[in-house]
Amino acid sequence: MKYGYFPGCSLLSTATEYARSGEGVLNLLGIEVEEIDDWVCCGATAAHATNHLLAVALPAISCSASEKQGLDVLTYCTACYSRLKQSNQVLKDSPELLQQINEIIEEEYRASERVLHIAEVLARDIGLEAIKAKVKKPLKGLKVACYYGCLIARLPEKLRIDSGECPTMIDDLMRAVGAEPLDWPFKTECCGAGLTLARQDVVVRLSGEIIEIAKENGADVLAVACPLCQANLDMYQANAEGKTGKQLGLPVLYFTQLMALAMGLGPEMLKLEKVIVDPMPVLVEKGLIDRGVYL
Amino acid sequence: MRWDITEKALHSEFLRTVEQRSGENVSSCYQCGKCSGGCPVVADIELTPNRIIRMVQLGLEGNVLRSETVWCCAACGTCNGRCPIGIDIVHIMDVLREMALERRVVPPPGAAEVLMFYRSFLDCVKEFGRLNEIALMGSYNINSWHLFCNVMKAPWFIFKSKITIAPHKIKQIDRLKRAFERIEELERKK
Ligand code: SF4
Ligand code: SF4
Numbered sequence: 001m002k003y004g005y006f007p008g009c010s011l012l013s014t015a016t017e018y019a020r021s022g023e024g025v026l027n028l029l030g031i032e033v034e035e036i037d038d039w040v041c042c043g044a045t046a047a048h049a050t051n052h053l054l055a056v057a058l059p060a061i062s063c064s065a066s067e068k069q070g071l072d073v074l075t076y077c078t079a080c081y082s083r084l085k086q087s088n089q090v091l092k093d094s095p096e097l098l099q100q101i102n103e104i105i106e107e108e109y110r111a112s113e114r115v116l117h118i119a120e121v122l123a124r125d126i127g128l129e130a131i132k133a134k135v136k137k138p139l140k141g142l143k144v145a146c147y148y149g150c151l152i153a154r155l156p157e158k159l160r161i162d163s164g165e166c167p168t169m170i171d172d173l174m175r176a177v178g179a180e181p182l183d184w185p186f187k188t189e190c191c192g193a194g195l196t197l198a199r200q201d202v203v204v205r206l207s208g209e210i211i212e213i214a215k216e217n218g219a220d221v222l223a224v225a226c227p228l229c230q231a232n233l234d235m236y237q238a239n240a241e242g243k244t245g246k247q248l249g250l251p252v253l254y255f256t257q258l259m260a261l262a263m264g265l266g267p268e269m270l271k272l273e274k275v276i277v278d279p280m281p282v283l284v285e286k287g288l289i290d291r292g293v294y295l
Numbered sequence: 296m297r298w299d300i301t302e303k304a305l306h307s308e309f310l311r312t313v314e315q316r317s318g319e320n321v322s323s324c325y326q327c328g329k330c331s332g333g334c335p336v337v338a339d340i341e342l343t344p345n346r347i348i349r350m351v352q353l354g355l356e357g358n359v360l361r362s363e364t365v366w367c368c369a370a371c372g373t374c375n376g377r378c379p380i381g382i383d384i385v386h387i388m389d390v391l392r393e394m395a396l397e398r399r400v401v402p403p404p405g406a407a408e409v410l411m412f413y414r415s416f417l418d419c420v421k422e423f424g425r426l427n428e429i430a431l432m433g434s435y436n437i438n439s440w441h442l443f444c445n446v447m448k449a450p451w452f453i454f455k456s457k458i459t460i461a462p463h464k465i466k467q468i469d470r471l472k473r474a475f476e477r478i479e480e481l482e483r484k485k
Contacts, residue, residue, distance in 0.1 A: 009427070012425070012463060013427070038424075038465050038467055040420070040424045040425065040465055040471060041424065041426050043417070043420065044416070045369075046412070046413040046414075046417050047417060047420075048370065048389060049389060049392055049413055050392060050393065050410075050414075050417070051478065051482070052389065053478045053481065054417070054475070054478050057474055058420070061471070061474070103477075104474050104477045105470070106470055106473070106474070150369075150371035150372055151371075151372075153372075153376075154371060154372030154375060154376050155372070156375070157381075164376045189335065190335040190369055190371035190373065192335070192336075192369060199339070199367060199405065199408070202339045202367065202369075205338070205339075
């Protein structure tokens with residue numbers, strides 16, 4: 001299996017740990033990826049909140065390149081995933097819009113390829129049995145609150161790959177690597193997303209609540225699939241503590257980092273040092289990490 | 296907030312325009328409120344999403360386009376997931392923002408920063424083809440100094456090598472700029 005890899009801007013900077021751990025896991029499972037040639041930013045909320053044509057045109061440039069490479073699109077970031085997938089769908093549905101977009105981007109895009117998220121590739125295309133077969137060090141006893149956020153869960157109904165209110169795909173992946181996914185109510189609550197700089201007040205409140213509920217439900221770590229969720233949930237914990245007076249301090253990891261850990265990949269692929277709330281204490285306590293290797 | 300529901304507003308084009316541009320049947324909303332029940336930002340805004348929908352029905356164009364809600368909506372889609380008749384509220388919010396921009400409505404203070412952030416973001420994409428946090432903060436900070444200070448309160452952000460310093464520029468940047476210009480041209484014609 002081979003996919004056209006769309007890293008997206010975050011995976012080159014704030015989320016290199018997502019990129020490396022995901023790459024490591026896919027490699028181990030025999031999946032080949034080829035970076036999409038000269039891909040451009042998906043435009044994220046900034047484009048779709050302000051300009052409909054731009055919100056469709058930007059993803060179309062990258063998807064068109066992938067189509068030329070003859071590959072389906074694979075993304076990690078759920079924001080990119082949501083934008084690429086929705087743009088691809090409206091262009092599939094509307095030949096007139098497709099023509100207009102082709103004139104704008106100087107391409108002959110046909111919107112023929114699929115757009116996939118790494119969680120769906122792992123859980124569906126590769127399958128849980130193949131993943132279980134690669135586990136070297138099951139994450140025994142690690143209670144994981146899987147957090148999907150809004151972008152995977154709330155796609156328009158016909159594009160959805162999982163339940164909108166109670167998705168389970170990442171829970172299944174966590175169970176496959178031996179961890180204990182929790183049944184908890186905030187799986188799809190919004191973290192404040194793109195309001196992160198402009199309305200920090202909103203984001204601190206929303207992210208703080210999610211961490212609080214995860215802790216109350218006994219989580220050791222939170223597993224996420226989106227660079228923006230990771231940043232919001234990880235970096236505002238101190239601010240939220242200051243506001244509510246409740247002690248937080250819950251490590252927020254990409255689900256691929258946890259999979260990579262279970263599959264025995266090394267520190268350079270896990271990049272645990274990039275996470276702000278230090279995950280080492282809990283991972284050492286659970287006997288999942290040998291401190292000597294990391295320090 | 297005082298709503299001036301007038302005969303003139305009720306018979307204005309506003310409702311029809313929003314329905315036409317979004318392709319959504321705004322008139323069919325029966326105000327069950329489920330959209331607002333799940334909306335994460337209701338605590339921070341004056342007008343909940345169901346009220347916005349009601350105001351569109353009543354033709355209250357000015358109040359809607361000037362509201363903080365259309366800019367503070369995080370586009371999370373919870374409202375869409377909960378609406379029993381399947382109204383695409385997120386798309387309606389997109390349309391309202393576009394209309395506010397076209398009509399040069401001055402956004403309220405809490406919303407102006409959101410708009411400024413979006414603009415800086417897109418400027419950066421137009422320049423490099425990809426987003427680079429440093430470049431983004433650079434252009435954002437010109438517009439909004441205190442937000443830049445907010446960012447700078449978090450030195451770990453740099454220490455943890457969360458951010459790369461060198462902007463990544465794509466190869467076909469000229470083609471991208473032409474695409475941006477064509478879209479801007481189409482906007483002007485609207
Ligand atoms: S999409 Fe906007 S209006 Fe709808 S629930 Fe989310 S924040 Fe509220
Ligand atoms: S959920 Fe739908 S029907 Fe109910 S108030 Fe909101 S838009 Fe109207």
